[in-house]
Amino acid sequence: MTEPGALVSGGWLHPSLLLILGALLIPLLRDRMQQGYRILLSLAFLWAVWQTVPGIHAAFGFLGLDLVPGRADKLSLVFAYVFALITVIGTIYSLHVKDNVQHVTAYIYAAAAVGVVFAGDLVTLYVFWELMMLASVWLIWRRRTPESYAAGFRYLLVHAVSGVLLLAGIVLYYTQTGSIAFNQMDITGPAFYLILVGFMINAAVPPLHAWLTDAYPEATITGAIFLSAFTTKTAVYVLLRGFPGTELLxxxxxxxxxxxxxxxxxxxxxxxxxxxxxxxxxxxxxxxxxxxxxxxxxxxxxxxxxxxxxxxxxxxxxxxxxxxxxxxxxxxxxxxxxxxxxxxxxxxxxxxxxxxxxxxxxxxxxxxxxxxxxxxxxxxxxxxxxxxxxxxxxxxxxxxxxxxxxxxxxxxxxxxxxxxxxxxxxxxxxxxxxxxxxxxxxxxxxxxxxxxxxxxxxxxxxxxxxxxxxxxxxxxxxxxxxxxxxISLDTDWIYRRALPRIVGWVRRVGGAAWTGVVRTLQRSLEGAVVTLMRHHGPQGILARTWPTGSMVLWVAVILAGSLLLYYL
Amino acid sequence: MIHMGKFLEMLVRNARTLTWVMLALMAGLVIADVLIPTGYGRFPWDTIGGFGAFYGFVSCVLIIVVSKLLGYALLYRPEDYYDDALPRDESANEPGQTPEGRND
Structure with missing residues (x-):
């Protein structure tokens, strides 16, 4: 299990590695050369996936964790085949597009999706899961309209929540079982539900679905093809692998x-x-x-x-x-x-x-x-x-x-x-x-x-x-x-309207309450200052300079008093 | 491709004939479903001939009516409902920018 750098092992090249490294070269090429290269690269990716046979192809120890980035069986292969096929189709569809950012991120997105389905452990899965999010958002942003910028940010926020829930679930799962292997979930409790909800957000299960219908229509024409294929279907794959027979679903x-x-x-x-x-x-x-x-x-x-x-x-x-x-x-x-x-x-x-x-x-x-x-x-x-x-x-x-x-x-x-x-x-x-x-x-x-x-x-x-x-x-x-x-309201109304309104309301009401408190404090302080002024101020009774004459008078009074007491 | 367009136009011109062909086909289907036993008996409606036709029609009407009611009563908003939350984009008035966004 511990052969470092085993991503290329036994003649098996991880298709995702091939595609990501290949994608990074795209900006170096221009025009027809670039178009030809993109077609060849997507075909090479399809070939690498097609060549994969069931088995454990890559596994190594890292920081005490058993990482398995290359686990293939019939379930993962059926998803990998169609992901690779749609990468080729999407490449042809976007052949005329001149935008290197889209080309590179679309391939990284596809590679990450295949990385998820070949992941035999939860940590590898998590890494590719997040990579999918980071790559795919560019396919929305590159539409370059104000709507797509805003929709992209909302997309990012929702998937960040999905990622955090998933990570928390994985950490709990590890502390509970001592393993990070990704198979059917054999636990109950918070870890089960955290991972499930993390997956459900990406599968667009209501009420956690609105990111999809918010973002996809704002994506680029060609980017939408990749988006419609990968995110929800990798989520279906991980649900199939981890949660078959969950009645709630x-x-x-x-x-x-x-x-x-x-x-x-x-x-x-x-x-x-x-x-x-x-x-x-x-x-x-x-x-x-x-x-x-x-x-x-x-x-x-x-x-x-x-x-x-x-x-x-x-x-x-x-x-x-x-x-x-x-x-x-x-x-x-x-x-x-x-x-x-x-x-x-x-x-x-x-x-x-x-x-x-x-x-x-x-x-x-x-x-x-x-x-x-x-x-x-x-x-x-x-x-x-x-x-x-x-x-x-x-x-x-x-x-x-x-x-x-x-x-x-x-x-x-x-x-x-x-x-x-x-x-x-x-x-x-x-x-x-x-x-x-x-x-x-x-x-x-x-x-x-x-x-x-x-x-x-x-x-x-x-x-x-x-x-x-x-x-x-x-x-x-x-x-x-x-x-x-x-347009029709959907559950994204909650974070596009209701929450901002609540925040606005809290700001207004909280602001008013705070001003009130400060004003009350100010008033009592002012009162205290006025009282102090009355007694200790320049005109205050305690600040008057008393003439020595009055002291003599008081001494005489005390003496007279004590004399009186003495004779009584 | 030009031929394909002409062919489609021909179909559209003969829409009335096509409609009758379609309706005849649908009637035939229902009759076939009544006559041919489906071989399934897991639900009470499996053995009712033509139930698929009934359920399809009812589903269609129900979906349209319920959804539109929900829309008008609750969910519809003007198209610019969320626009006040948009970031200000300096390039919005650049040439080549259609209202639908750039298409490449």
Missing amino acids: VWLGAIMALWGVVYAVLANDIRRLLAYHIISQVGYMVAGVGMGTAIALNGTASHAFTHILYKAVLFMGAGAVIHMTGKSKLTELGGIYRYMPMTFLLYMIGAFSISAFPLFSGFVSKTMVVEAAAVDYRAWIWLMLTMASAGTFLHTGLKLPYFTFMGKDSGLRPKEAPWNMLLAMGIAAFFCVFIGVYPNWLYNFLPSPVDYNAYTVGHVLWELQLLLFTGLGFFLLLKYVGGDAK
């Missing part, structure tokens, strides 16, 4: 799935709508983790895999629209399908996938989680998850594309998105269809053997009815479902 997951749907109705910004559907989709995964059965955990892992790909298609489609039109609101878009038909069609492949239409990827993964609820006879959870499924199609499959690409003509005449954006969307969309048609390709990567067939008559009939009649509802209520030019 079943209900939180089902609430999440619906929470995202409700807010997506109210959203007007297209990327905010999609961000709320990240929360909704991660809800299925969190619920799957909570159920903890083999089929539920397989469903969670496979849904994370398909989700990253179809969510990337959706964010890339929305990003392409914003890139070409400069508009991001449903109320300002419309009728542009003629001008961006490829973007529209590729977006729709992502939309059919997230909605779980048969032959698209979401169908083979989402129904596995829903099936897991059915196998356990969890009727309420099943109904909630199915309702969220209808809501998903309603928004990402109908509302967003209808009011963006179809609907009333907004007068916008954009050109089709650039080739690299379309290519990146095309690759991701290919995987959406490929996995939907040939699910065994994905099922082979899953942590346990899969004994599940999505394509039963019952499933297909149910899903098609559910989705098409959702569509009927949409077109009947078309007048009422469009975006409103409003």
